[in-house]
Amino acid sequence: MRIKREKVSSLVLEELKKMIKSGEFPYNSKLPSETELAKMFGVSRSPVREALSVLAASGLIESTQGGGSWVREVNLAEMLEHVQFEMVKVQQVQDLLEMRTIIESEAAFLAAKRYKPQDIVDLEEALEAFRKASEDQFKIGYEEDYAFHRIIVRAAYNPFLTQTMENVSELHVKSLMFSLEKNLGWEEKRKEVFTEHVNIFNAIKNGDGIAARTAVIEHLTNTRIKLGDKRVSKQK
Structure with a gap:
């Protein structure tokens, strides 16, 4: 699954949101590593890391030092429909x-x-x-x-x-x-x-x-x- 490189981090973010919402990455599951996600999307690790930071700041995932990122058990459908996810600067x-x-x-x-x-x-x-x-x-x-x-x-x-x-x-x-x-x-x-x-x-x-x-x-x-x-x- 390769995506266009314009606004790469935003596109990666949208793809991750869709995959969480669809259940491809169900709640309480561990996300693939940054390297694996970068390979999956055909991008470098930098935009993947930025997209994961936004998801973490928005409360959709939790990251632990050395333990990867986990999808939180929340009302994902409601959050993804009504919450405005902004790139955190x-x-x-x-x-x-x-x-x-x-x-x-x-x-x-x-x-x-x-x-x-x-x-x-x-x-x-x-x-x-x-x-x-x-x-x-x-x-x-x-x-x-x-x-x-x-x-x-x-x-x-x-x-x-x-x-x-x-x-x-x-x-x-x-x-x-x-x-x-x-x-x-x-x-x-x-x-x-x-x-x-x-x-x-x-x-x-x-x-x-x-x-x-x-x-x-x-x-x-x-x-x-x-x-x-x-x-x-x-x-x-």
Whole structure:
């Protein structure tokens, strides 16, 4: 099965979607390797890798370090009909993370000063949910991550901050899927991300706005570095 080379990654993506939808690659099954798929489509591995990244970011497949890619057990027909699959561009994710760093670090600073008791309860529950997701090697954990950060912004009690983040919520979720997917199979990396969340939580709970701001900046900066953003460096 050879396909035209114009917009190769997009064409590979469409073919993979069709094969998943038709059941040729059923849920809970392991996909062929990048090399095997490249040979199947008559293309190089690069467009195959890019197409797989989009499927992973869209939640249709899960990839594990050294374990290949697996089709997730979801309502594939509904997803493939109604979800708009877009090619994820790393630069766009990096730019979004830069904006999140600016907004969420200040939101965390304010949350440490303004939070109400229920906010801490909700934040602790979200942290526990993220811990459980982090310990599941087949779970990306983007929903749990999003919930945690959303509560922080809410706890700042500034409606403009809240609305600003709501306006980019879809992009926020997609970027989390894209970045966290890269930690699948890397237990140490997943532990590091969870620890960063714990640091943010403790600083807010302790009412330490400066520490909360610093913890958020460190967390999101590390994510940007992981995605190859040359505009930032490791926080000291």
